Amino acid sequence: MPRFHCPTPLAAGLVIDLPAGAARHVQVLRMQPGMALTLFDGRGGEYQAVVEQMGRSDVRVQVGAHDPVEREPVRAVHLAVGMPANERMDWLVEKAAELGAASIQPLQAQHSVLRLQGERAQKKQAHWQGVAVAACEQSGRNRVPTVHPVRAFNEWLASQPAPGWMLSLRDGAVPLAQVKASGEVTLLSGPEGGLAPAEEDAAIAAGWRPARLGPAVLRAETAPLAALVLLTLAP
Structure with a gap:
């Protein structure tokens, strides 16, 4: 139907x-x-x-x-993603909505290829929100994730009330599959090329915990989706 x-x-x-x-x-x-x-x-x-x-x-x-049927994951996972270029952000938003993301925050990071501001950023946000709506209509979700306005990485980081997990390839990063998350979780992921070292350092200084998915280096639009599945299924 x-x-x-x-x-x-x-x-x-x-x-x-x-x-x-x-x-x-x-x-x-x-x-x-x-x-x-x-x-x-x-x-x-x-x-x-x-x-x-x-x-x-x-x-x-x-x-x-x-x-009153509900089809939401047990755990609310909010994605903050350095925007991948071209059509990849559309794909990321669509699949994140299908997989149960609670919200999506597009970020302008140092390595971001896609640069948005002003009216163009507003139009993209509205477009991505429409993509999320269509994904929910197709997948059976009854709650549509909010796609927030595009924000600069440093501005967004300074505004966060509580730290979460950050995908990182640096030494000492915890395997995300071993994370025991409780309550709502925010996951930070970088654009093509990842977050810059200074951005990762700033996040860690603010309490964000580095985590890794495994030995493979996934694309900017693939990594947050793999992490989303792991976190929504984590005990």
Whole structure:
């Protein structure tokens, strides 16, 4: 059954017009009045709904019963990632949303190839948030991870209330598979070429703990996803 995110609060019995993106998708699927779909608003659970009316550019549905089903990982993992270039950040956001990331913080690091600021950064953030929504619609998640505005690494680091884990290849890094995490976890990962030594030193000085995935050097868009799986499954 098609699933769509609705950013406004839902309740059984409401009759609403779907957001523009969801309405276009319903029309592409050639759905007709009386056909069923699933809606979720990000507050937990999902709603059954029925198409009531199809217009040229709008779709009206009646919201039905709420199902309180949850499909979130036991542990909330927040990703802070040095943005990889080209389409790789899109791929990272999509897969992180599918795998259960609680939020995604794009970072401008010293080695970052992708440089964003101003209106361009805002447009990219909105695009990535849309990628996360689509991934949740496809994967069955009912809570959409927030993609935060792009921030400079040093500014972001100084604003963090509590340290987390940092992917690193330096000597002494703890195997991430051995990490016993409790509660929410924030994971820091660098862009292509990793975090600069000065950035790693600053993070460690702020209490961040270096961790490694294994002997292989993974791509900037692959490493945080592998770590996300390990942390969400850690006892």
